[in-house]
Amino acid sequence: MSNVGTNIKRMSKHTAVYGMGNILNRAITFLLLPLYTNILTTADYGVLNLIYPFLGLMNVAFMYGMDSAFMRFFIPEKDEKRRLEIFSTVYLSILATTALLTGLLYLFEPLLARAVLGNDSHLLYLAFVILALDGLSFLPVLYYRSINKPVNYVAIVFGEVILNLALNILFVAFFRWGIRGVLLANIFSSAAKLVLSSPALFHNLKTLFRMPLWKDLLKFGLPTVPAVLFANIIALGDKFILRYFFDESTVGIYAASYKIAIIMALLVTAFRFAWHPFFLSISDQPDAKQTYSKILTLFVMVASFLFLMVAMLAPPILTTPFFGVTIIPITYQAGLKVIPWILIANIFQGIYVNLVVGIYLEKKTHLSPLLTGIGMIVNLGTNFLLLGVFKMDFTAAGIATMLAYLAQTIAIFLVTRRFYPIRYEYEKLLLIALITAALYLTPMVTGLHQFWFVTILVLLYFPLLFRFNIIDREVAVAMVKRVFKRG
Numbered sequence: 001m002s003n004v005g006t007n008i009k010r011m012s013k014h015t016a017v018y019g020m021g022n023i024l025n026r027a028i029t030f031l032l033l034p035l036y037t038n039i040l041t042t043a044d045y046g047v048l049n050l051i052y053p054f055l056g057l058m059n060v061a062f063m064y065g066m067d068s069a070f071m072r073f074f075i076p077e078k079d080e081k082r083r084l085e086i087f088s089t090v091y092l093s094i095l096a097t098t099a100l101l102t103g104l105l106y107l108f109e110p111l112l113a114r115a116v117l118g119n120d121s122h123l124l125y126l127a128f129v130i131l132a133l134d135g136l137s138f139l140p141v142l143y144y145r146s147i148n149k150p151v152n153y154v155a156i157v158f159g160e161v162i163l164n165l166a167l168n169i170l171f172v173a174f175f176r177w178g179i180r181g182v183l184l185a186n187i188f189s190s191a192a193k194l195v196l197s198s199p200a201l202f203h204n205l206k207t208l209f210r211m212p213l214w215k216d217l218l219k220f221g222l223p224t225v226p227a228v229l230f231a232n233i234i235a236l237g238d239k240f241i242l243r244y245f246f247d248e249s250t251v252g253i254y255a256a257s258y259k260i261a262i263i264m265a266l267l268v269t270a271f272r273f274a275w276h277p278f279f280l281s282i283s284d285q286p287d288a289k290q291t292y293s294k295i296l297t298l299f300v301m302v303a304s305f306l307f308l309m310v311a312m313l314a315p316p317i318l319t320t321p322f323f324g325v326t327i328i329p330i331t332y333q334a335g336l337k338v339i340p341w342i343l344i345a346n347i348f349q350g351i352y353v354n355l356v357v358g359i360y361l362e363k364k365t366h367l368s369p370l371l372t373g374i375g376m377i378v379n380l381g382t383n384f385l386l387l388g389v390f391k392m393d394f395t396a397a398g399i400a401t402m403l404a405y406l407a408q409t410i411a412i413f414l415v416t417r418r419f420y421p422i423r424y425e426y427e428k429l430l431l432i433a434l435i436t437a438a439l440y441l442t443p444m445v446t447g448l449h450q451f452w453f454v455t456i457l458v459l460l461y462f463p464l465l466f467r468f469n470i471i472d473r474e475v476a477v478a479m480v481k482r483v484f485k486r487g
Contacts, residue, residue: 030259032168034327037256039172040179042331046239046248047117048179049255051127053236054116060229062101062135065221066090067142072220072360073213074146075280088208090217091139091201098135102128118243126183133190140197143204145273153273156196164189220365227368230376234404238383238397245387246394254394256328257335260318261342263310267303268350279357289422296354297425297432301470303347304436305461311340311440312454340440341398348405355412358420367415375408428470435464 036045070090077083105112105128113124144152164185171181242251275295282288315336318328328336359367379400386396439457443449465471 030263031165033256033259034325035168035173036182037327037329037332038325039176040252042249042252043247044179044252045255046243046251046253047123048182049239049251050116050243050248051123051179051183053239054112054124055127055131056236057229057232058101058105058131059134060225060232062098062131063094063138063228064097064218065224065228066094066217067138067221068224068365069217069221070139070142071146071276071280073217075277084204084206085208085210085213086217087139087143087204088206089210089213091205092209093214093217094135094139098132102132105131116240123179123183126180126187130183130186130190133187133194137190137194137197140200141193143200144197146277148277150274156193159196160189160193163192220363223365224368227365227372230369230372233376234372234379234401237379238401241380241383241387242394242397250394253332253335254338254397255335256332257338258342258398260314260328260336261310261339262346263314264303264306264343264346265349267306268346268353271299271350272353275353276360280360283361292354292357292422293424296351297428299350299354300347300429300432301465303350304432305458307340307343307347308436308439308458308461311343312443312458313451314339316451335394338395338398341395341402345398345402345405348402348409352405352409352412355409355416357422358416359412362419364416364419371408371412371415374411375404378407379404431468431470432465435461435468439464 036048040048070086074083074086077086106125109122109124109128110120113120113122117123141153141156144150144156167185167188168182171177171185175181177184239251239255242254279288279292282291285291318336319326319333359365382400382403383397386392386399390396439461442457443454462471
């Protein structure tokens with residue numbers, strides 16, 4: 001197998017393992033969805049889906065780009081002593097700022113609660129504990145990704161998920177503690193994650209804070225903060241916009257279906273976790289660009305199949321009663337129409353993640369805020385246009401999310417090709433898109449929406465890829481044999 005094939009094999013393995021970790025991590029979202037939708041009111045579920053996006057936005061301030069800076073400095077470094085300095089400097093910095101920011105949040109909790117939730121329920125006090133614990137555990141977990149130890153990562157995530165699931169069942173289903181039960185379960189599971197990842201701290205944390213190094217880390221990391229903030233606004237801001245135009249119940253209905261569509265985000269996150277260490281590690285190889293190009297095609301191929309599966313098969317499955325209970329009760333089913341929009345949005349997000357190679361390798365992180373800023377402007381503008389002017393329902397939020405990721409993907413492609421051009425497999429990418437669109441639209445054109453018919457259409461996807469030579473049979477067989485070959 002060529003060097004490109006070997007690299008793709010390694011990338012595939014790491015993506016599969018990180019994918020398992022993220023499936024475990026996100027599995028709780030799907031396992032608990034029937035619990036939440038059948039016990040919590042749409043209004044309470046809406047409040048819960050205002051708290052967690054708020055934490056996601058605050059997490060940007062807690063990290064202030066140190067996660068990106070750590071990976072950029074730590075992974076290429078070969079000297080062990082220097083690696084210890086990088087780890088210790090980053091963690092000691094995060095430790096100090098986490099303590100400071102958590103104290104400030106507690107001080108202003110009443111004001112923040114009224115702004116975010118519109119009440120004085122004091123639920124944010126519990127949420128801030130989650131934020132602090134996650135901040136303290138982020139670097140130990142990131143360390144295992146950086147040294148290509150995905151199994152350690154998965155073990156940590158598995159422990160966190162199992163505890164979170166068990167405590168949610170106990171606190172929400174049995175004790176009926178509602179939103180407080182959800183937050184308490186998260187506090188205990190986040191604490192468990194910190195404990196499980198602590199061996200990385202014991203091994204790497206020294207009193208080695210280096211001010212010159214810290215300044216270099218900030219110089220690289222801080223320019224990424226606006227970009228991450230804008231990205232989080234695109235991903236999370238729709239909940240607050242819907243609350244402004246509608247109410248908490250609308251947020252809850254929208255968020256339930258958003259959780260289903262976020263299955264695509266599992267793939268994107270798994271890809272991203274494996275992608276960053278991978279492309280940094282092979283960047284000096286002569287055929288690196290060829291590898292990057294082929295991996296984009298493989299990502300779009302897999303993502304398109306996942307789109308068909310979820311968009312066409314999930315709604316009938318989720319609304320079918322099992323033992324008298326549906327995963328999505330009738331009070332939440334109006335939100336199912338946003339699923340395709342969010343799935344497509346996440347495909348574009350995954351393409352954007354692939355195209356970020358040039359930004360990192362050429363140290364052009366100052367461009368990131370511009371690129372994600374374009375997406376944010378498109379997202380906010382589309383939301384307020386469709387909701388405020390055209391008076392659409394919450395589907396507008398899904399459309400706005402899709403257009404935002406499309407806009408920033410086009411922007412990063414046009415910008416990075418100037419200083420880090422890569423020849424992508426455009427013909428194959430176009431054929432994949434056309435095949436996917438044809439299969440998805442067939443039930444609408446024919447009027448046949450029976451489950452057996454749409455299942456056949458989904459299963460036709462890979463045969464069509466072979467038919468149009470998007471997948472080479474011989475190469476596919478060789479790749480499969482290599483992946484499963486011992487050693």
